[in-house]
Amino acid sequence: MNLELRRKEIESRLTEIRSLVDNEGDLEKLETLESETSTLQEERSMIDKKMSIATKTEIKPIIIDNRTQIDKEKLELRGQQLREKRVIQVSSQEILLPEHTASGLAPVPFVQVSSLVDRVNVINLNGGETYKKSFVKENGIAGTTLEGQPYSETEPAFGYLTISKVKLTVYTEITEELEKLPSIPYQAEVLRNINLSLKKRISQQILLGTGNTNTFTGIFSENAIALADKGALEIVAITDSTLDDIIFAYGGDEEVEGGAVLILNKADLRAFAGLKASDGKKVHTIDTINRTIDGIPYVINGNCSALSNAATPANSYCIAYGSLKNYEVPIFSPIEISKSTDYKFKDGIISFKASLFTGGNVVGYNGFLRIKKKAAV
Numbered sequence: 001m002n003l004e005l006r007r008k009e010i011e012s013r014l015t016e017i018r019s020l021v022d023n024e025g026d027l028e029k030l031e032t033l034e035s036e037t038s039t040l041q042e043e044r045s046m047i048d049k050k051m052s053i054a055t056k057t058e059i060k061p062i063i064i065d066n067r068t069q070i071d072k073e074k075l076e077l078r079g080q081q082l083r084e085k086r087v088i089q090v091s092s093q094e095i096l097l098p099e100h101t102a103s104g105l106a107p108v109p110f111v112q113v114s115s116l117v118d119r120v121n122v123i124n125l126n127g128g129e130t131y132k133k134s135f136v137k138e139n140g141i142a143g144t145t146l147e148g149q150p151y152s153e154t155e156p157a158f159g160y161l162t163i164s165k166v167k168l169t170v171y172t173e174i175t176e177e178l179e180k181l182p183s184i185p186y187q188a189e190v191l192r193n194i195n196l197s198l199k200k201r202i203s204q205q206i207l208l209g210t211g212n213t214n215t216f217t218g219i220f221s222e223n224a225i226a227l228a229d230k231g232a233l234e235i236v237a238i239t240d241s242t243l244d245d246i247i248f249a250y251g252g253d254e255e256v257e258g259g260a261v262l263i264l265n266k267a268d269l270r271a272f273a274g275l276k277a278s279d280g281k282k283v284h285t286i287d288t289i290n291r292t293i294d295g296i297p298y299v300i301n302g303n304c305s306a307l308s309n310a311a312t313p314a315n316s317y318c319i320a321y322g323s324l325k326n327y328e329v330p331i332f333s334p335i336e337i338s339k340s341t342d343y344k345f346k347d348g349i350i351s352f353k354a355s356l357f358t359g360g361n362v363v364g365y366n367g368f369l370r371i372k373k374k375a376a377v
Contacts, residue, residue, distance in 0.1 A: 003047050003050055003051050004051070006043075006047060007044060007047050007048075007051075010040050010043060010044045010047070011044075013036075013040055014037065014040055014041075017033050017036065017037055017040075020033060112196055112200065113196060113199045113200055113203055114203045114299060114300060114301040114302065114303075115299055116203055116206060116207075116263060116299050116301050116324070117199050117202050117203045117206070119261075119299065119324045120206060120324050120325075120327045120328070120329050120360075121324070121325045121326075121327060121328045121329065121363075122328075122329045122330075122331060123328060123329070123330050123331070124330075124331050125330040125331060125332055126331065126332065126333060126334065127332070127333070128165070128330065128332045129165055129332070130162055130163065130164050130165060131162070131163040131328075131330045131332075131359065132160065132161070132162050132163075133160070133161050133162070133163065133328070133361070133363050134158050134159065134160050134161075135158070135159050135160075135161070135226060135363055135364065135365050136156050136157070136158060136159075136365060137156075137157040137158060137159045137229070137365045138156065138157040138365075139156045139157075140154025140155055140156060140157075141154060142154060159225060159226060159365060160225075161217075161225045161226060161361055161363065162361075163217070163328065163330055163359040163360065163361045164213075164214075164359055165332050165357050165358075165359055166205070166214050166215060166216060166357070166358055166359045166360075167214060167355060167356075167357055168198055168201055168202070168355065168356045168357075168358065169353065169354065169355050169356075170193075170194045170197045170198060170352075170353065170354040170355075171351070171352070171353045171354075172190055172193065172194070172351075172352050172353075173344070173349050173350065173351050173352070174186060174187065174190055174349070174350050174352075175348055175349060175350070176341075176348040176349070176350055177348070179350055190352055191337065191352070194335075194337060194352065194354045195335070198335065198354070198356055202216075202329065202358065202360070203301060203303065204303045205218060205360060206218055206219065206327060206329070206360055207219050207220055207263070207301060207303045207304065207320070208220055208221075208303055209221060209360065210223065211223030211224065211361075216329075216359060216360035216361065217360065217361040217362065218360075219263070219317075219320045219327065219362060219368050219370065220317035220320070220370060224361065224362045225361075225362075226326075226361075226362040226363060226364060226365050226366070226367060227362055227366060227367070227368060227370065229365075229366065230366040230369070232317065232369075232370040232371065232372040233245065233246065233249050233369055233370070233371045233372070234371075234372050234373075234374035235307065235371055235372070235373065235374055236373075236374045236375075236376050236377075237307070237308070237376075238268060238271040238272060238275070238307060238308050239275070240275050240277070240283045242272075243272065243284065243293060243294065243296065246262070246319070246321050246369065246371060247260075247296065247321070249369055250321050250322065250369040251366075257323075259323050260296075260297075260321055260322050260323050261296075261297045261298065261299055261321070261322070261323070261324055262293065262296060262297070262298040262299070262319065262320075262321050263298075263299050263301055263304060263319065263320040263321070264298060264299075264300065264301070264304055264318070264319045264320075265300070265301070265302065265304040265305065265306040265307075265308075265309075265318065265319075266300050266302070267306035267308050267309055268304070268306050268307050268308050268318065268319060269286065269293070269298065269300060270308070271307075271308035272284050272286065272293055273286045299324075304317075304318055304319065304320075305317065305318045305373070306318065307319060307371065307373050312373055313373070314373055314374060314375035315372055315373065315374075315375070316372065316373050317370050317371070317372050318371055318372065318373050319370075319371035320368045320369065320370055320371070321368065321369045321371070322364070322367050322368035322369060323364065323367060325364070326362060326363060326364030326367025326368060327360065327361070327362055327363065327364075327367070327368075328360065328361065328363045329358060329359070329360045330358065330359055330360075331356075331357075331358050332357040332358060332359070333355075333356065333357040333358075334356075335354055335355075335356045336354065336355050336356075337352065337353070337354040338352070338353050338354070339351070339352055340352075340353075
C-alpha cells in the first residue's frame with residue numbers, strides 16, 4: 001500500500017477522533033478511542049521513518065504534532081472526569097481509591113437478642129444439677145382471741161418448684177484459610193456468633209420453654225407452677241383501655257404494683273403507638289429511647305405472638321407483664337468452647353463447639369400476668 005496514502009488516512013482518522021472526543025460521554029468508548037489514537041500515532045511514526053529512508057533525504061528536525069498531544073490530553077482529562085464518578089473519597093486529603101477492601105466485617109446493624117436475657121435474675125450455681133426453689137403464696141391473717149382461749153393459728157402458704165439442668169449447644173465450622181486471613185477477623189466473628197446463638201435460645205426459652213425434659217419452664221408455659229393460680233387476661237384487640245386493663249389486673253388487691261415490665265412483640269408496640277383519641281391525638285406516648293409506654297417500661301421480644309396480628313390464633317399467649325426478677329436463670333456451668341482440627345483434618349476444616357448448662361423458671365408467685373388473645377365474638 002502507498003505509504004503516503006496510508007499516512008493521509010491516518011491523519012483523517014485522527015481528525016475524526018478529535019471530533020468524537022469532544023462529544024463522547026461513555027468511559028469505555030473514550031478508552032477505546034485513546035487506544036486507537038496511540039496505535040495510529042505509532043503507525044504514522046513508522047511510515048515517516050520508512051518514507052525518510054526511501055527518499056534518502058536529509059534528516060529533518062522532528063516536528064511535534066501539538067494537535068496529537070492535545071488529543072491525548074483531552075482523552076486523559078475526559079476519562080479522568082468520568083472515572084471520578086465511580087471512585088470513593090476516603091480521607092480529608094481527597095485520596096481517591098477505585099477499589100478498596102475493608103479490613104473488618106460489617107456486623108448486622110440491628111439488635112439480634114432481646115434485652116430480656118440480660119434483665120432476668122441470673123444466679124451462679126456452678127457445678128449444680130438441679131435447683132429447688134420455694135416461694136410464698138400467701139401470708140396468714142391474725143385472729144381475735146378471748147381471754148384464756150387458744151391463740152389463732154396462722155401459717156404462710158408455700159409453693160415449691162424445681163429448675164432442672166438444660167444443655168444448650170452450638171457447633172460451627174470454618175476453613176483454615178479464614179482463620180489465617182490477617183485482614184478480616186472471621187474467627188472472632190465465629191466466637192461472637194456462639195455467644196449470640198446461646199443468648200437467642202435462652203431468650204426464646206424464657207418465654208416459650210415448655211417445662212418438659214431439657215427445656216426451660218417459660219412464662220407462657222402451662223407448667224409454670226408459680227403462675228398456675230392466676231388466669232390469663234383475655235383481650236380481643238389492643239384498644240385505648242388495654243394498657244390500663246393490664247396494669248390494674250396485675251398484682252394483689254392492696255396495691256397497684258410498680259416496677260413491672262411489659263414483654264411484647266414489636267408489632268403490638270406499634271399497635272399501642274397507633275392508637276388515637278377522637279381529637280386525633282395519640283393515646284399513648286412511646287419513648288423508644290427509654291423504652292417506655294406512658295412511663296411503663298417495655299421489652300420487645302420476637303418470640304411473643306403479636307396480638308394485633310389477625311393471623312395469630314385465639315388463645316395464644318401474646319404479652320406478659322411483671323417484674324423480671326420473678327424469673328430466675330441459674331447457670332450450672334460456664335460456657336465451654338472447644339476447637340478442633342482433627343475431625344476434618346484432610347479438608348482443612350476447623351471445628352468449634354460450645355456448651356452451656358443452665359435452666360429457668362418463674363419463681364415469684366403470680367409474678368407475671370399473661371395476656372392471651374381472645375376470639376372475637
